[in-house]
Amino acid sequence: MAELKGACIFGQSGGPTSVINASAAGVIQEALKQDCITHVYGAAHGIRGILEENFYDMSKEDPYELDLLKTTPSSALGSVRYKLKNADEDETDYKRLLEVFKKYNIRYFFYNGGNDSMDTCNKVSKYMQKVGYECRVMGVPKTIDNDLWGTDHCPGYGSAAKYVATSTMEVYHDARVYDKGMIIVLEIMGRNAGWLTAASAIAAYKGAGPDLIYLPEVPFDMDKFIEDASALYKKNGNVIVAVSEGIKDKNGKYISEYGSDLAKTKDAFGHAQLGGLASTLANILKEKTGAKVRAIEFSLLQRCAAHLGSLTDVNEAYLAGQMAVRYAVEGKTDYMVAFERAEGPEYKCNIKLVNLTDVANTEKKVPLEWIKKDGTGLTEDFIKYALPLIQGESRPPMEDGVPRFAKLKKVLATK
């Protein structure tokens, strides 16, 4: 493959994670080393930054600060949720992208994100091919939801899972100190796939986790839930329930919508159960059992807790970015970097490439055979899958007792 000389641009897209900046460090540091890459640009707010010619010259950054990106949560360059129209319907954005690519001689495009971002990446790749503009396009996977197709797992998941497992264990201990028990409902992110909620099963595996775990992969039956939770409360005095924000009933209706419905009808539950899904469920259980209840949402905390990162995850996130650059320089294009778990007793993941066409917009859910028959927990197969992903400790350097995160200069690129 002939050497392709030109600039590269990198963008972050979709919901941030605590390791998306580790992938940024991987891409940027590797790209800065490559002779054929003349400029390394970082797009402000992903694809929008390119459309608006708003991107940074990464060579202007202090190498120490770039290194700190490995332990800095959130999207240092800014993220975006922007869906490109299909090129055959509306070519406007694509023409503009091509214009910018030509102006800056951008020959490498790296895009870091989840399903929607891989769709963007795929569309850009196909358009550049169609118009015959030589540009190597590589997707770098990222999502705490762990729902990208074609990869064993996604960078971002391991750290979020470690946070969920650890915090669930801590809450478990806190929740049973009094002589009178209580019911706790934990709400965990994951609209369509239950991977992150499933991570609470690691706490249960360690003897300090939820009694009941509900994923969106299985229809949620409110009556059965109330029955199960009430029985456990009667038996043990303490109950912890973990629910994915995206659980739905058998008609496909989100349980999170039940709260406002209950309020509208002003029924026996009164108005108290309003708020998020966890509050709704906690208050229903309070009504039914008389128990003291508490609803806890891990909220943004679960995706930005860099102070409790999985070292395995951080290293893999970096590697994914680094390998995207190396493969592109070698001549590969139109792929997403993915992980393939090697056989054998020791955890080992190899990098492979998957076609962007295949990965764009395809969701990978928790396999039903890893969910217990009654839909209230995970099997050992899931634990075996998940445990290696949360191993090792990553945390930012601490300064004055709090994390020292990367501070970028963000020098705008000019032409």
Next chain:
Amino acid sequence: MAELKGACIFGQSGGPTSVINASAAGVIQEALKQDCITHVYGAAHGIRGILEENFYDMSKEDPYELDLLKTTPSSALGSVRYKLKNADEDETDYKRLLEVFKKYNIRYFFYNGGNDSMDTCNKVSKYMQKVGYECRVMGVPKTIDNDLWGTDHCPGYGSAAKYVATSTMEVYHDARVYDKGMIIVLEIMGRNAGWLTAASAIAAYKGAGPDLIYLPEVPFDMDKFIEDASALYKKNGNVIVAVSEGIKDKNGKYISEYGSDLAKTKDAFGHAQLGGLASTLANILKEKTGAKVRAIEFSLLQRCAAHLGSLTDVNEAYLAGQMAVRYAVEGKTDYMVAFERAEGPEYKCNIKLVNLTDVANTEKKVPLEWIKKDGTGLTEDFIKYALPLIQGESRPPMEDGVPRFAKLKKVLATK
């Protein structure tokens, strides 16, 4: 002072913290070393465990597990919220305590907790004095609220403050990734004293914290709040607000009660703002500004996050327990162990003793001169006070990627 030979009993009381077990380790390990202490008992659920003759023989525990208590959150022995009546009104509980003390020859009583627990400790101390039963009574301070009188600060506060500061910084970074901004309202524990909410000012001091911080020490003015937050949103596009759960209006009414009032009147705000205080405020701001909003409650997480402990705090919690035993053995009684900050540029705290009578039920609030004039933040004096308390990293040993917490055998004491 003549040597006093006999058993000791230790109890944990009130809301747990991530370091209350470090004080337990201090008391238990020190007591096990003392020749004059014949037995070391740990009360199940504090004073109730003594009343019910339900306590454990701590000498039966594995020393390694006792050591793990230093990094195990929550109350390993179980806590309690039980208020002793005044002895001159109802002597029942006291007679029972005396009976148990005599039966087991308990001559040392160590009680670990906050305001209410020091009240219990004080009452027990005074009763034993009155009836002439020789028993040395020492209080060991603990509370994330940091509101105990007579001590520079309380064990438990530093770790909770470190969690609040760190998590606030992480949320700050997560909250500003998109090109469209948002308003975040963080709700932090502290019903009457704003110490823990004030810890979010450390994040602001580090350039990644709340724009507005509201403590219960200052009456909360809803109109001014809406005005200030709206102006900041208009100016910056991103706003973070930190509120103490206990903020009240000028009539002393909790702002957390506004939510259900609004729902009852079914006014313009509709029902959406229900839930906790943070949701109420977030939804009011959404209504007024049209901003995307998110309410985050640190909930139990802020008091059980042993994975992010302050080493200074853990060491001091241990020391408080250890010194309580040493002082009691030396003949001291009727005191609470307290911290006194030494003068000088380097942080150093000495142990002192304060009378239980003085400390029982007295609350220490954030000094008004440490709160900014307009009531929306903290001064540098607070930062200077708080920073030393969050220094150093304490975390449990990790096993399989998650914390390994202490597992006690809890062998019941028998007579």
